Amino acid sequence: MGKGAVRMTARAELRRYERQVMIEGFGGKGQERLRKAKVVVAGAGGLGSVISIYLAVAGVGKIRLIDHDRVELGNLNRQVLYGDDDIGRAKVDSAREKLASLNPEVMVEAVRETITEGSAFELVDGCDLIVDAMDNFGARYILNKVAIDRGIPFFHGAVRGFEGRATTIVPGQTACLRCVYARAPQPEAAPVIGVAPAVIGSIQATEVIKYIVGIGELLMNRLLIYDGLSLEFMEMKLKRRPDCEECQHLIGGTE
């Protein structure tokens, strides 16, 4: 785990982020919040590539990137953290180098582990939020449970073909992943083109940045349904399931 970030001079830091600090409601305070944030990005595939790149260049202080895989040729149509030279390397090692070159101020913890019921709680220890960049619902349900237990937000995203979904889960305030998807199909190797995780990963990173900085309106209790082929965004208002096996004990919180 871990590689020390290089702290730039205050002047260089100011210059790097000047265009985003100009955004109304963002300012130096927002940038400082980003610098202090500790974020888990669970998965370093198509979504994880886009999410970690944009969180890194935005100046999120600590990114813990978790993935057990090695880079394969068949990943390169969508996993933009990697190139041909990375084939065969552990994804998180290649990712850490790439992210450090994009922004040396960010501390990237590369964790080559599988997310299981046994490992998940420890893997998110000390972090403020979890971003879902997984490729299967088994791991997503585990992360959803950990987020509920820790009372930290969980930023869901998933893709297939030209399509994608996203929602922001805040335990006690929103429907959780189990409320939205009480069941899920068996994992399979599904078609994906890189522009789908580019759209959905950017939306997840947008939500994370807004949450940390404290601006805008989050995608809470709303499932965003994106279809690149018809190029449309559909939205579905979500409601908590009173009998949800994961979050029913939190009922009474604001919906």
Next chain:
Amino acid sequence: MSVKVRLHPYLRKCTDGRREVEVAGQTVGECIDDLEARFPGIKRQLCDERGKLLAKCDIHVNGRSSYPEELAKPVEDGDELTIVTFVAEG
């Protein structure tokens, strides 16, 4: 008795491109049968030959998953069904 059905893009080839249609029924299953009566062939996109909901389909009633026994779930006048597919890749 009218229930609004919002359709995932893959189903719109059966509805002449319409994104939303009004149907009638007391349950989700009856609404799908009415949908089939209006747009023949659409049910086969949602259910197998025995009439069981396909694993890839996910039906929400007013923003709540209709799981389990989705097709037996009662609906009321003014309810909104949203039919989408599961998407799981990362």
